[in-house]
Amino acid sequence: DAGVIQSPRHEVTEMGQEVTLRCKPISGHDYLFWYRQTMMRGLELLIYFNNNVPIDDSGMPEDRFSAKMPNASFSTLKIQPSEPRDSAVYFCASNHQTGGGNEKLFFGSGTQLSVL
Amino acid sequence: EDQVTQSPEALRLQEGESSSLNCSYTVSGLRGLFWYRQDPGKGPEFLFTLYSAGEEKEKERLKATLTKKESFLHITAPKPEDSATYLCAVQVGKTSGSRLTFGEGTQLTVNP
Numbered sequence: 001d002a003g004v005i006q007s008p009r010h011e012v013t014e015m016g017q018e019v020t021l022r023c024k025p026i027s028g029h030d031y032l033f034w035y036r037q038t039m040m041r042g043l044e045l046l047i048y049f050n051n052n053v054p055i056d057d058s059g060m061p062e063d064r065f066s067a068k069m070p071n072a073s074f075s076t077l078k079i080q081p082s083e084p085r086d087s088a089v090y091f092c093a094s095n096h097q098t099g100g101g102n103e104k105l106f107f108g109s110g111t112q113l114s115v116l
Numbered sequence: 117e118d119q120v121t122q123s124p125e126a127l128r129l130q131e132g133e134s135s136s137l138n139c140s141y142t143v144s145g146l147r148g149l150f151w152y153r154q155d156p157g158k159g160p161e162f163l164f165t166l167y168s169a170g171e172e173k174e175k176e177r178l179k180a181t182l183t184k185k186e187s188f189l190h191i192t193a194p195k196p197e198d199s200a201t202y203l204c205a206v207q208v209g210k211t212s213g214s215r216l217t218f219g220e221g222t223q224l225t226v227n228p
Contacts, residue, residue, distance in 0.1 A: 004159075033215065042220035043160075043203065056215065091159050103207070104150065105216060107159030 004108035006092050012114045018080040021111045023092030024073055033105065034067055034077050035091040043091070049075065050097075082115045089113070118143040120206055122219035129226050132193050137222045139204035140186040148207040149187050150216060151180050153200045160203055163189075194226045 005024040013019055025032045033048040047057040052069045060067070064083070069075040079086055089112050093105040119142045129135055141149065148167050152160035164173040166182035173180045177198065179190040189202055201223045205216040 035218075043205075043218040045215055045217070048215055093159070103148075104162040104165060105160075107161070109157070109159050 004092055004094055004106055006090075006108035006111050008111060009109065010112045010114075012116065013082055014116050015083055016081045017115075018078065019082045019086075019113060019115075021077040021090050021092075021113070023075045023077070023108060025075070025092070025094035026106055027073070029094035029096045029106070030072075031095050031097055032069060032075050033093045034075070035093060035107075037089045037091060037110070046077070079113075082113075084115045087113055087115050118206060118208055118217050120204060120217055120219035122202075122204055122222050124222060125220070126223045127225070129191075129194055129224070131195055131226055131228050134190070134192045134194070136191070137189040137202055137224070138186060139189070139219055141204075141206050142185075143206050143208050143217075145208050146206055149182055150205045150207065151178075151187070151189055152203040152205065152218075154203055154221070155200050163202075191224070194224075196226045196228050199224055199226045 007022045030051050034046040035043050036046055037043045046059045047067045048055055049069045065079055067077045089110045091107050091110045093107045095103050095105050097103045121140050123138045148165050150165050151163040153163055154160045164180040169184045171182050177192050181188045201221045203218050203221045205218040207216050
């Protein structure tokens with residue numbers, strides 16, 4: 001398996017522009033998570049999906065952020081309009097949860113976002 | 117509110133110099149405590165899961181332990197390739213659909 005695939009690896013944009021980050025989870029995983037990592041705040045959960053349905057979006061910082069999962073193999077995180085404080089590394093992760101434990105997360109390599 | 121605190125923030129060791137990293141947590145309904153390793157420019161990579169106080173897990177030079185309030189990651193005779201940021205995370209809740217809350221990590225540097 002190729003693991004969790006994120007694109008692009010790096011994104012540089014100007015303040016006010018729309019940014020779309022993409023994620024392909026591991027096949028067979030029914031949970032997908034979007035995290036943001038900064039030096040100041042570490043890894044923060046933004047939103048997660050179960051079977052393509054958003055379950056908890058309480059970590060989404062503002063209405064400028066939105067996430068979708070149109071099918072089991074694709075998710076997007078969109079920021080519109082982007083601001084310099086959105087600069088961070090955005091990670092997508094997935095897993096399969098049965099309630100039986102050992103539900104470790106598999107992370108992608110992340111998207112390094114710089115908003116100028 | 118669930119809290120996870122890791123210490124120290126950064127640790128420098130000489131090759132072969134054993135030490136421990138700490139992860140203290142305040143949560144209700146802990147289902148599991150996870151340790152991850154993160155290399156620069158990469159996503160976190162799973163190391164261990166611990167479920168109950170007294171449990172221990174080992175992998176090569178790493179050993180993770182768990183008490184009711186904290187977890188330790190012991191590194192025995194580290195090598196330069198062990199240099200990375202080590203993250204701990206807690207999983208709470210009693211059903212599927214639980215999420216991980218991460219600490220801010222310990223950046224470990226092992227000098228040859």
